[in-house]
Amino acid sequence: MDAHALRRQGWTISAIARHLGRDRQTIRDYLNGEKTPGQRRQAPDAFAPFLEYCRQRLADDPHLWATTLFDEIIELGYQGGYSTFTRALRRHAARPHCEPCQTTKGRDVAIIAHPPGEEIQFDWLELPTPPGEWGVGEHAHLLVGALPHSGRWRAVLAEREDFPHLVQALDQVVRKLGGTARRWRFDRMSTVCYPSSGQVTAAFAAVAKFYGVGVDICPSRRGNRKGVVEKANHSAAQRWWRTVPDGLTVEQAQSGVDRLAIQMDARRRVLDGARTTVGELADAEVLLELPTLPFPAEVSAERTVTPQSLVSFEGNSYSVPPGLAGTRVLVRHRLGEDFLDILTAGRAVVARHRRALRGSGQTVRDTGHVIALERKVLESFSERAPCKTKVRPRPPKRRWPRPSGCARGRPPLPRPPNGS
Template sequence: MNIRRFKTLHEAGATYADIARECGCDWRTVRRYLADDAPTHPPRGTSRAGTQQRAITDDIAAMIEEMLRADITIAASVIHERLATERSVTVNYQRVKIYCSTARPIIRDELGAEDSGLGNLHRRFETIPGAQAQVDWGDEGDLFGTGRKVYSFHMVLSYSRDPFCCYTHSMDAAAFWGSHIRAFAHFGGVPGSIVYDRTKTIVRKHVRPGHAVPLHPAAVAFSGHYGFDIDVLAAYRPTGKGRVERQVKIVRDHVLAGRTFTDLTDTDRTFMDWVPVRRAQVHRTHREVIGVRADVDHAALRPVPAAPYLVAEAHLRRDGNDSLVSFEASLYSVPADRVRAGQRVQVRAGADNIAIATLDRDGGTVLAVHPRSQVRGAWVVDQAHWASLPDGHTRATTDGRHDHHTDPAGPTADIDDSDPLTAKVISLVGHIHVEHRPLSAYAV
């Protein structure tokens, strides 16, 4: 801290706040060192009375290096947090930070990793409790090693920075709005407005700057049901929702980094276990405990409606000749006696179920409801839907001596011979002579 610079800027007419921003310190510090009885130099650092801070021993260094090798980008604050919560190690954060700054380049060279980073400038703003939340997606890649992508949904309350996160395999409308419902239940209410990017689930089409953005009808219906306003950012302005942009990285560092997971339930549970740790921290921007500020934020939220919104994404499909409808590379059955081949139907895809309905003016009649397949190429069939289709049980042949039935249920299909006409036909078939010829007679 350069006290001489304080005096130089002050003599040039700069205020305490201007000097603090320029020198990267608090304005009260500037005022203290510019007073008439100010000290001539900053005090030397002294340890607090009664506290014992451990040095970076070989054991602690090995723990830090283990976390760095698991994820070279893991922050020093995350390492310090996990040392305290998971390893029961009490060590000064600055010592961890200094050790990481020395060990990280060495381990990065060993691993062959590259260092990259981006920075942006933006205008800061603050909100009142319960007024705003921000939403964003995070792409976590193949988190479980199954070849299927995992996405993280994030919602952050702007006043307190209280976070919510859940993980899905899809970013479609059903997963998007379903994650909103889970977030509202997590916070215990609905914010006054939510800030979004110009995604296709929010915006119906893109328009020129200065024109009103047309919202997607599903987004309008959902926001109207829960009573919040949709705030769409300008194009290419991600810093307009910097709170959730930052939260995506924080959750990735503190929850996912250096850990392995088996399924979505495992990741959701790990995030919920981390939430109390986050709420106990002092936020570096508003300098208050996040959990204390979150209580004020939650109390100002609007109540969640008693009836949940039915989340479904509509798709048009055609019924096949086999009374099967294709959706996401899987086949779902519909009642054969209620549709015709090639008929257009509507697939209403929810998070867990698939409903297939007709395209009537009155909103459509639901033909079938199936559980949504979690794998591609599956057949989801209700055998009752095919009851009216021919199954071949009446097909049979005879050679004059034995009857051969092709009934799928077996060769001994029951024939009702109580009817006189049926009995007469059976008796005539039994006396028909069938000539047997050798195959050579058909040779050309």
């Protein structure tokens, strides 16, 4: 307003700029109408090249987390921050509206105190439609363990949810966490307690005694009591499982969830006015030391023998004697031992191998099995010359069938009339 008024009074642009304390080019732009008061020049939108990709991803999966989508476009070259990214999603209305999923408000919540190193919360997460080559059925099984004080969590894929696989997954989770808390918390799963009463079973009491921990069972229908692990379940399902493509092995999927859990350690926290991260809080927690070997539970899994007389187990292959191709066998392994046994359907042990490192992709063969397989293959060979396949055979002579009751070369006699 002052610039236009002074300009009408005959002032020069330099005099107006000195009088108002502004740059001459700024005064010239406002006088020429190239700039509008109150409007800043917008910087180039870094989100624009990725808008169509985000719209397509959210159209395919309307419930995809923004954090998952942000990780994807960061790999594609997006340079902005997460808050700028979410503002752009809202500004462009990229996510389709879903009325049933609107969050309900007005619910009362309570904050439960969690001293450091006091508790670990465990829960099974059933993941639908796993890759068919895993052979686990309709759901994959992920055991998640979380430290409620810091929020750090780790997870392990298991083949089933029975007692031996639960013990195996528990041991792997606490070793990934770097130790165990003084108490373990579960919901009313039947492998830990009797669901009707909540009393811990004798079998799992032996496991708790082995690790030197106490066991707490959540009240019935009180999922918020272990809300930290429930939130970890949500993160694993939305940020990892929704992005798992077909064709991955169990070991590759396990490495993916491990990377996500480590990435989640960088989440920010404010404790007593000081800024920190989940990883720093977890490193400061004092956890109990773990036994050198896991609890000696016996894990078994059914497998099918390949034509090469091999059996797959935990990302490795083990040999069996020839003659078992296509049959179902049982792989049995006691946790903490260095050997595993392979049994037939009649529980006869046909092979015993030293267990290879889980997921290392090794092929463990017994020398006797190799010699027996080679001998059987050589015995199946024949010295007879193979059939000739690159020849043109003569066309066969066509012979028409002769009517029954007819002499060769003569037509059949007519049938006499009825009654004659």
